[in-house]
Amino acid sequence: MPEQTVKRMCALLGMLKYRPPGNLSDSDFDISAMEEEKDQLIKRVERLKKRVESVSNHQRMLEQARQLRVEKEREESLTHQKQEQRNQLFQAEQRLQRSQQQLKDLRQAAADANPESLMKRLEEEIKINSYMVSEKLPKELEGMRHTVQYLQKVASEPAMGQADLQELEDKIKEVDYQINQLIEKRMMRNDPMDDKLTLYRQQASIIIRRKESKAEELQEAREELAAAERELRQRTNQPQASDGEEVIRGDELKRLVVKLRSRGTVFKKKRQEITELKAEYGVLQRTEEILRQRHETIQQKLQTVEAEKGISGYSDTQEELERVSAIKSELDEKKGRTLDDMSEMVKKLNSVIVEKKSALAPIIKELRSLRQRCQELSQEYEEKKVQYESCAAGLESNRSKLEQEVKALREETAQEENQYHYINTMSEMQIQRAAEEMKAYVSSDPQERKKAIREVYMKNISEQELLGKKLREKQKMVRESHSDNMEQMKMWQDLEQLMECKKQCFIRAQSQASIGQVIQEGGEDRLVL
Incomplete structure (x- = not known):
C-alpha cells in the first residue's frame, strides 16, 4: 500500500507539470518550482512511510484510510452530480423561458405583421443594402486599395537616410506654407457665391458623414447581433452536449x-x-x-x-556635462551591441521584402487595371459631381422661391380664413338678433315688446324729434335776439378795452411818479409836471 500511495503521488506530481502555453521564462520558472515541490513531497512521503511501518496493524489502518478516501471521493462525486443536475435543471428552465419568450415574440410579430409594414420594412432594408453596396463598401474597398498601393510604394523604395528624411520634411513644410497662402488668398477674396456654395458643400458633407456614421453603426449592430446569435446557439447547444457526457x-x-x-x-x-x-x-x-x-x-x-x-551656474553646467557624457557613452555601447543585430535584421528584412514582392506581384498586376479603372471612375465622379452641384444649386434656388410662395399663400389663406370666420360669426349674430327681434315684435306681452329693438329705436326717434323741436325753437329765439346780443357783446368788449387802458395808465403813473403828478377831477385824469 505505501508503494501504491507513492506511485499515486508521483503521478499527481507529474500531472502538475502541465501548464497552459504562455511566456517561456514563466513556464520554466513554474516547472522548476514544481520539481522542487515534487522532491519535497517525495521526501515527506518517505518519512511518513517509515513512521507508518513502525506502527502495529498499519496495513489494516491503511486499508481503512483507503476506504475512507474512496468514500470521500464518492461523496464528492455524488455532490458534484447533484450540483450538475441542479445546473441542468436551471439550464432547462432557462431554455423553457427563452422558448416561451421566442414564442411570445413570434406571436406578437405575427399579430402586428401586415402587407404594408412588411413592404415598408423590405423597402428600407433594400435602400440600406443598396447604399452599403453602392457607396459605403466601394469607398472602404478603395481606401484599402490606396493603403495597399501606398504600402507597396513604401516597400519598393530603398531604405531612406537622414538626408532623405530632412528633404521630405522640407517639402512638407513648403507644401504647408503654400496651402496656408492659398487659404489666406481665398479668405481675402471673400466671394459671396463661393461662400454660398461652401455652405451647401458643408451641408452636403455633414449629411454624407451622418449617413456614413449611421451605416457604420448599423453594420456594427448587425455584427453584434450575429455574434450574439452565435453565442446564443453555442449556449443553447452546450446543455444539449453536456446531457450526454459521462460523470466525472x-x-x-x-x-x-x-x-x-x-x-x-x-x-x-x-x-x-x-x-x-x-x-x-x-x-x-x-x-x-x-x-x-x-x-x-x-x-x-x-x-x-x-x-x-x-x-x-557651475554645478548645473557640470551636471549637464556629466549627463551628456553618460548618454553618449550609453549610446556608443548600445550602438556597438546593436550593429550585429542590425545587420542580421537587415538580412531578414531583405529576405522578407523579396518574399513580399514575389507575393505581391500578381496583386500589383491586378492593381494596374484597377488603377486605370479608378482613374476612369474618378473622372466620371468629377463630371457627376459638377452636374450634381449645378443641379443642387438650381434646385436650391427653386426651393427657396417655392418656400417664399408657399409662405405667402399660407399667410393669404390664414387671412381669408380669419375673414371668413369673422363674417360667419357676424352673420350668425345678426341672424340671432333678427330672430329675437321678430319673436319680441310678434309677442303679446307688452314688456317683451318694449325690449324689441324696433320699439327702442321708435322711442329714440321720438325723443330725438322732441329734442330737435326744442332746438329749433331755441334757434329761433337766438336769431331774434342776435342783433341785441351782438350790440351787448360789443359794449362789453369796449368796456373791457377801457378797463385795460385804465390799468395801463395806472401802471405808467406809478412808474412816472417822480416826473409829474396825476390829478383826478370830475372823472378826468390830468398829469401836472
Missing part, C-alpha cells in the same frame, strides 16, 4: 482539486509578493521624497556658495 470520475475530480490547490498556492504567493512590493514601494516613495527635499536644500546651499564665489 473520482481520479479526475481529485486531479482537478490538486490542480486548483496548486493554483491557489501560486495565487497566495503572488498576492504576498504584491503586498510586499506595495509596502516596499511606499517606503521607497517616502525615501525619495526625503532625498528630494535634501537635494533641494543642498542645491540651495550650493547656489548660495556659487553666488558668493562668483561662479553661479
Whole structure:
C-alpha cells in the first residue's frame, strides 16, 4: 500500500507539470518550482512511510484510510452530480423561458405583421443594402486599395537616410506654407457665391458623414447581433452536449482539486509578493521624497556658495556635462551591441521584402487595371459631381422661391380664413338678433315688446324729434335776439378795452411818479409836471 500511495503521488506530481502555453521564462520558472515541490513531497512521503511501518496493524489502518478516501471521493462525486443536475435543471428552465419568450415574440410579430409594414420594412432594408453596396463598401474597398498601393510604394523604395528624411520634411513644410497662402488668398477674396456654395458643400458633407456614421453603426449592430446569435446557439447547444457526457470520475475530480490547490498556492504567493512590493514601494516613495527635499536644500546651499564665489551656474553646467557624457557613452555601447543585430535584421528584412514582392506581384498586376479603372471612375465622379452641384444649386434656388410662395399663400389663406370666420360669426349674430327681434315684435306681452329693438329705436326717434323741436325753437329765439346780443357783446368788449387802458395808465403813473403828478377831477385824469 505505501508503494501504491507513492506511485499515486508521483503521478499527481507529474500531472502538475502541465501548464497552459504562455511566456517561456514563466513556464520554466513554474516547472522548476514544481520539481522542487515534487522532491519535497517525495521526501515527506518517505518519512511518513517509515513512521507508518513502525506502527502495529498499519496495513489494516491503511486499508481503512483507503476506504475512507474512496468514500470521500464518492461523496464528492455524488455532490458534484447533484450540483450538475441542479445546473441542468436551471439550464432547462432557462431554455423553457427563452422558448416561451421566442414564442411570445413570434406571436406578437405575427399579430402586428401586415402587407404594408412588411413592404415598408423590405423597402428600407433594400435602400440600406443598396447604399452599403453602392457607396459605403466601394469607398472602404478603395481606401484599402490606396493603403495597399501606398504600402507597396513604401516597400519598393530603398531604405531612406537622414538626408532623405530632412528633404521630405522640407517639402512638407513648403507644401504647408503654400496651402496656408492659398487659404489666406481665398479668405481675402471673400466671394459671396463661393461662400454660398461652401455652405451647401458643408451641408452636403455633414449629411454624407451622418449617413456614413449611421451605416457604420448599423453594420456594427448587425455584427453584434450575429455574434450574439452565435453565442446564443453555442449556449443553447452546450446543455444539449453536456446531457450526454459521462460523470466525472473520482481520479479526475481529485486531479482537478490538486490542480486548483496548486493554483491557489501560486495565487497566495503572488498576492504576498504584491503586498510586499506595495509596502516596499511606499517606503521607497517616502525615501525619495526625503532625498528630494535634501537635494533641494543642498542645491540651495550650493547656489548660495556659487553666488558668493562668483561662479553661479557651475554645478548645473557640470551636471549637464556629466549627463551628456553618460548618454553618449550609453549610446556608443548600445550602438556597438546593436550593429550585429542590425545587420542580421537587415538580412531578414531583405529576405522578407523579396518574399513580399514575389507575393505581391500578381496583386500589383491586378492593381494596374484597377488603377486605370479608378482613374476612369474618378473622372466620371468629377463630371457627376459638377452636374450634381449645378443641379443642387438650381434646385436650391427653386426651393427657396417655392418656400417664399408657399409662405405667402399660407399667410393669404390664414387671412381669408380669419375673414371668413369673422363674417360667419357676424352673420350668425345678426341672424340671432333678427330672430329675437321678430319673436319680441310678434309677442303679446307688452314688456317683451318694449325690449324689441324696433320699439327702442321708435322711442329714440321720438325723443330725438322732441329734442330737435326744442332746438329749433331755441334757434329761433337766438336769431331774434342776435342783433341785441351782438350790440351787448360789443359794449362789453369796449368796456373791457377801457378797463385795460385804465390799468395801463395806472401802471405808467406809478412808474412816472417822480416826473409829474396825476390829478383826478370830475372823472378826468390830468398829469401836472
